[in-house]
Amino acid sequence: MKFIHTSDWHLGRQFHNVSLLEDQQAVLEQLIQYIQNNPVDAVIVAGDIYDRSVPPTVAIELLNRVVKRICGELNTPMILISGNHDGAERLGFGSEQMKNAGLHIISNFEDMLNPVVIQTKTAGLVAFYGMPYNDPEQVRFAYKEAVSTHDEAHKLLAGKITEQFQAGQRNVLVSHCFVDGAIESESERPLSIGGSDRVSHEHFLNFDYVALGHLHQPQKKGEEYIRYSGSLMKYSFGEQNQKKGFTLVELDQNGFVSAEHIDLIAPHEMRIIEGELEQVIEQGKTDPKHEDYLLVRLMDKHAILNPMEKLRAVYPNVLHLEKPGMLIGVEQEMAQAKLARSEIDMFRDFFIEAQDSHLSQEQDQAISDIIKQLSQQSQ
Amino acid sequence: MKFIHTSDWHLGRQFHNVSLLEDQQAVLEQLIQYIQNNPVDAVIVAGDIYDRSVPPTVAIELLNRVVKRICGELNTPMILISGNHDGAERLGFGSEQMKNAGLHIISNFEDMLNPVVIQTKTAGLVAFYGMPYNDPEQVRFAYKEAVSTHDEAHKLLAGKITEQFQAGQRNVLVSHCFVDGAIESESERPLSIGGSDRVSHEHFLNFDYVALGHLHQPQKKGEEYIRYSGSLMKYSFGEQNQKKGFTLVELDQNGFVSAEHIDLIAPHEMRIIEGELEQVIEQGKTDPKHEDYLLVRLMDKHAILNPMEKLRAVYPNVLHLEKPGMLIGVEQEMAQAKLARSEIDMFRDFFIEAQDSHLSQEQDQAISDIIKQLSQQSQ
Structure with a gap:
């Protein structure tokens, strides 16, 4: 089975007072064309769908059109998690009602533990667990456990998810966090001050694939199957030499097979x-x-x-x-x-x-x- | 068949710097209790769900909980239209994906012409047409016809809807407008200046029931079956003597049977x-x-x-x-x-x-x- 791993769309972003919406629309159109020509089992967006917690109306309309095309016309399920730029509750409205139409917006810990399970021909049942962006305080509040760093929070959450694993299923984690040692770009907003936002990739070793969001440069960290897809397009001049696009992931009955970067070219580089x-x-x-x-x-x-x-x-x-x-x-x-x-x-x-x-x-x-x-x- | 006609929830409203959210939650809880004890075929909200086009997060969370209870747990379809206070595009995100779960948010002219058709025991097929709040300019732009008043706009839209009527169906219109001669309250925001916002009830005569929103006082206009349910609760001191709640509507094979006002009592009057x-x-x-x-x-x-x-x-x-x-x-x-x-x-x-x-x-x-x-x- 194949699925698309993408992240950090930042719909509605302005760059030096210029709206990037038309460029975002153009690269998303390329993504849709790709899916049309190369059907996949799912499309993952690992957070920062929008650039702001209260996105502009035009950004909402763009996402609405994309969702109509991918979930509706192409009948391909989408799994989205909230990132640090998204307003989780705002993004999550109606998520319960959208599930049956193949649109899965995961923005709270309750939904995190109910994976989206997809039946595939070549990899059997694949369970996608979406971990919404979170900080230690939220985890402390939700689970009443002493958690003071992003690392501890993600360790705890990854543990909770692992407890849900069902025998015979492949397990994919979708998460929006800063994996320790990975490379930053100029256009990311720091999650916290002084490096306390770093998370060890070792908490994620139990998964067959880890679809990460937050860092804008495509990269793997620790293992071939723990990856950042990078952002949809360049969001700073510092990213001029980065390849932007999405990651095409393949799994089979034994888990991870391959991950390939596919380019998306913005009209304006x-x-x-x-x-x-x-x-x-x-x-x-x-x-x-x-x-x-x-x-x-x-x-x-x-x-x-x-x-x-x-x-x-x-x-x-x-x-x-x-x-x-x-x-x-x-x-x-x-x-x-x-x-x-x-x-x-x-x-x-x-x-x-x-x-x-x-x-x-x-x-x-x-x-x-x-x-x-x-x-x-x-x- | 019976359905609930309600409107003008104005979730997230502040009154003299006091948040009315807890009161809104309490009266909505009464509404949910009522449905639990007296099952209905549908719940209509005729616009102004939110008080602002960009509602506060707590208002979105409240609506989310209400929708989960009514559509999800009570398995009762909800039909919402956007009002002049709502941000139509913002409210309408994902509406395509929500339909099958019984949540119908109608916020554009395309969806207006695709009625929500509900099969009932006592009235056969009942088609609910939602006309989102609109002004003459929007109608002029959408239909390229010379329309300069709210009255002309609503006449044209009601005509377009009537063309969709299917033989043997009851037809319910949901609309957010100011019907000429109806009574204003202090807490409504004028749709336009100088009375050009008034719409004749005669455009609506072809429907079996017209569920109106915008005016905050429950009232009928022109015919027994053309009604404002009034707002969920009082939103100004000038409404101190108005009865607030919802309208319970009954239809049968021949159309309109009755409309009854059911009180909702806010904790703070x-x-x-x-x-x-x-x-x-x-x-x-x-x-x-x-x-x-x-x-x-x-x-x-x-x-x-x-x-x-x-x-x-x-x-x-x-x-x-x-x-x-x-x-x-x-x-x-x-x-x-x-x-x-x-x-x-x-x-x-x-x-x-x-x-x-x-x-x-x-x-x-x-x-x-x-x-x-x-x-x-x-x-």
Whole structure:
């Protein structure tokens, strides 16, 4: 049997004030197309379905359409758990009523212990246990046991689940947590401060597969069958080199067989371009991916007028601009024994930018005099 | 066959900064008890399930529990439409997946034309058509027809629904609108300005029963079978004399048989008490309903120190205080040819309130002198 493991959709996310909804819709459409062409037994979303506990209406509508297509038209069960970004109770409304239609939203500990059991041809009965995102306090409250770390909480919950195992079933865990030693990305929200959010993968060894969410980079941890699928798409420039998509998992009667990463390509990729302004603009003129979401690092060492406007003429989706070149310039000058850039130097740069020519000797004298006067007045 | 018609639950409503959730839970518990003792074929909620488009989590949890009890445990289908207070898309998430479990949330025009058809013993097939709350613009956009008033919109939608009628079925309409000539209450939010929100009941004559929501007072309009159930409980002091609850509707093979109002009693009623402070406090000491939510109208004609504090010692849930007596006093005095209350008169009242005795002659003289001095200084 095969199922899709995906996570961290973050529907409704904004990135530098740009809505990513159309990109999210496009990659989800690729996911749906994949399922249409390659039927699977289930689709797992390991938390952070939405980006916020109160998601915008458009994000709810998008999830509704996706669910209609996958559960309804493609008749493929979906199993979702709440992540740290989701509002568990809000996400869980009506979950009892949705089950028979193949939509399983697991957002509380009660549902966690009632697995979704799917009959498959090649792996027999496969039980999917969804562990909603939780913190030690919630576990302490629910089970009245002394639990003070995420690790202890997950150990206890994994134990409770293991007690439910039925002979002859494969067991899949779906969990949203930070497995110790795994690699972080920029776009994750910390679960707690100071590393107390880390969970040992050893609590999960009894399962045939562990479908993890939270970390945005696809990776395995400890065992081949303990995996993060990574997020649906890139959610920070720091993820520019990460492969995004989903994990296709295969199980048989003996358990884990394989896990394969399948790419999903967002219409707008997130990437970083470095170079001097002229060079970046020149390259943009023939860049087929000129609509990508960009962070541009300008290496120019002199001041530039309206760089964003100039860049956006060729790269319309420059979302962020860095000017480390300017800093390097400043640092070098600082080092060159107080040869710091004076106001007149700055103005000369500005004039070149604005007028495309140098100041005449007369103009240079005039502006120098004005700056001198102003500087005397202010002393 | 019998069904329950209810509307305007407004879950999550605050009243004078007090959460009404516990009261809402209590009256819904009465509703559930009623169904348990008197099984019905369906429960209709004609809009304004929630008080806000983004309801608080506790309101969502309450609705979830109610749905679990009614649809799940009592196996009774529920048909809900969105009202003007609800966020239609938000409320409608997963509605496709909930249908088979007997939870029908109708929040768009597509679902409006697919009735919930229930097989009954005494009335055969009964088709429930839910018309979500809508305004002329939405109807214009959806049907590309020139519609500029609520009346035209509802005429068009009722016509579309009528086209779906199947021979041999009873037809029930569920709608959230303001039927022309019906009686408003204080706690409804206007649908539009200047009366253009009114809808003629004549568009609804073809139905066997019309379950209306929006107006908070139970009432019929035009025909016995065109009815508002009224809100679940009182939502303003102006509704103190309204009977709150739900409507029990009976249909048979020939259509409408009867509609009966069944009371639901909130733990805290909303009511208005009028009287002088001492009198109200005396009455409160033996009032078995002293925990009601109260508006107190104090008829005293002199100033009173800390009346709220004094009242709350016997009536802990005084939510609002009016002092028309003070105004009457002031008006009378104004009329009595400038015998307006002086500062010394005010202070004498205050002293009686604070010390429970009159100023001695000496004290009266002293305070009069001080007031005179101050008044000279300020001139």
